[in-house]
Amino acid sequence: MQTLEQLRAGELHGARRLKLACGLTEFPTEIFDLADTLEILDLSGNALSSLPADLPRLARLQIIFCSNNQFAELPEILGACPELRMVGFKANRINSISCHALPAKLRWLILTDNRIADLPSELGNRPLQKLMLAGNQLRTLPATMAACTTLELLRISANNFSALPPWLLALPRLSWLAYAGNPFSAGAEKEAEDNPIAHIPWNQLALENRLGEGASGQIYRATHLGKPVAVKLYKSALTSDGLPDCEMAACIRAGTHPSLVPVLGKVPDHPQGIAALVMPLIAPEFTNLAGPPSFDSCTRDVYPADQRFLLGHALGIAQGVAASARHLHARGIMHGDLYGHNVLHCGEGSALLGDFGAASFHEPGSPLAGALERLEVRAFGCLLEELLQRCDGAVPEQLARLRDDCLQPAPALRPPFHEIAQRLQSLPDNHY
Structure with missing residues (x-):
């Protein structure tokens, strides 16, 4: 400054x-x-x-x-x-x-x-x-x-919408949407908040060094009854994505999945009344896949100039993210910020999707749910495109076709996540 x-x-x-x-x-x-x-x-x-x-x-x-x-x-x-x-x-x-x-x-x-x-x-x-x-x-x-x-990105959380505008989900490039905290989504949010989760008393936690900070809070390394954990302390204020309470509800409702950052419990009795979640401490070899968008890139993540992936590792990341997104939508959650900078990876194909700050809720199986899923499929298509751009050698035809299908301008023509997961799994082994 x-x-x-x-x-x-x-x-x-x-x-x-x-x-x-x-x-x-x-x-x-x-x-x-x-x-x-x-x-x-x-x-x-x-x-x-x-x-x-x-x-x-x-x-x-x-x-x-x-x-x-x-x-x-x-x-x-x-x-x-x-x-x-x-x-x-x-x-x-x-x-x-x-x-x-x-x-x-x-x-x-x-x-x-x-x-x-x-x-x-x-x-x-x-x-x-x-x-x-x-x-x-x-x-x-x-x-x-x-x-x-x-x-491509729209944040309308914590407003007074009684419904999403009918034309919104037909926009050809919209990929990252957050709308939690509006009247029309209150019922689904209340249901999400009622999900059971373990309570971890504050006096059982010992905070150590800060690991990072995002729009909605700070993450600390800590111990719980002698075991290493991570603790996220939420800011009480509104963030650029929405409300911390909605993020907490999404984390809890998401449940467990091999490719999601898990939650162990929430803290019910912080001395200052701060909302907090306790998570396992992620192994240090897991790092962010990309950096967030820059002023110039606007909506697209920024990768190191020399970042390269083996095709098999890129596919492993894509499979993990697609599977976790399928899991979330089946539970009535749209991640809303499906980006490389919210994916942790180990460098060998394993990936974890985290950060639910832009998550929104819907009724699984409804027409709205299908439209929201195909919106988020475009975000996945952007991620897949970024991964493939950084792989050496020719991109397999089936994989190029999947990328293009996910980026279709007409949302109704994009495949749902269960089909994406199947197509990724069906690639011949010799493409790895």
């Missing part, structure tokens, strides 16, 4: 990125001194409520973050910024969005945790790929968004 003093002293000349969090109540005019180079501007964590009318002077600006400020409306001047493609105004007080606030090149819009009840119809005319709206007061989405054929 840079400082206002550095900016005013001219020390940041030529900067492409600027991050200032120092209690700002007004936009520093010195930022315009960076107009020839500035592409990413992060003013999150201040006390701003407006942006200057001459913001388009930052002609190269592509990304702006103003989360955790005091905006009551999305500034209209954003729409006049010629290169702006990513806008993040999470955790403000926004209740109004003008059509003029939407940049022409908008790909990624983050409005999580505001007070928005309506969205402008012009949203359907933008090249959106990623739209994050969890924690608002929305009852519907503009019908014009049926034309958002590039939309």
Whole structure:
């Protein structure tokens, strides 16, 4: 993070990125001194409520973050910024969005945790790929968004939807959807919360070092009655994906499967009332398959440049993920974030799917369940494509066909997970 003093002293000349969090109540005019180079501007964590009318002077600006400020409306001047493609105004007080606030090149819009009840119809005319709206007061989405054929990720958890818009599940590229915490899914969520699970008293746990942190909480190495475990302590606040309570319910309802990160129990008596789950400590040879999407990749995971897989190992990962997804949908759970960065693998083909922060619930066997499954099949198709791109040699024809079938633009033409699992298992041994 840079400082206002550095900016005013001219020390940041030529900067492409600027991050200032120092209690700002007004936009520093010195930022315009960076107009020839500035592409990413992060003013999150201040006390701003407006942006200057001459913001388009930052002609190269592509990304702006103003989360955790005091905006009551999305500034209209954003729409006049010629290169702006990513806008993040999470955790403000926004209740109004003008059509003029939407940049022409908008790909990624983050409005999580505001007070928005309506969205402008012009949203359907933008090249959106990623739209994050969890924690608002929305009852519907503009019908014009049926034309958002590039939309791939949508977060509408913790709103006031009485049903999913009828056109939503027909979008050709939608792959990652989260809708938990809405009235129409309350029944399935209550049923999920009622699943029995062991209670592990807090005084039986000894926390050690922190292993990692995600949007919904922190994971610690710990011991339980002398045995190593992992403990996830949930944040009470809304996350970009949804509500921690829904994530916990999904973890519990998922039950056991060889390719899922298992749960041992939940903590009912944390001293600060924090929700917590206890899980086995995963062997250290298991690491994340990929990194999360970058600003540039938007919706696709980032892999090390030299990452390669043996075909047999890639198939093992794909088989494990497909089997776990089949298991989840049979239990009325859509993972919602089926990505390589949520898969742990050992480097030899074994894989574990985790992180239920975007999970949503449905009634197994219903027409909605089938449509949701085929939506998530496209996410699996993206993962399979990424794996095969990193395998040396020719891709077997059957496997290439499966990848293409999972990525079909028409969701109804995609195979369900039980068929995917069968097709992966039926590949001849000589393809390994």
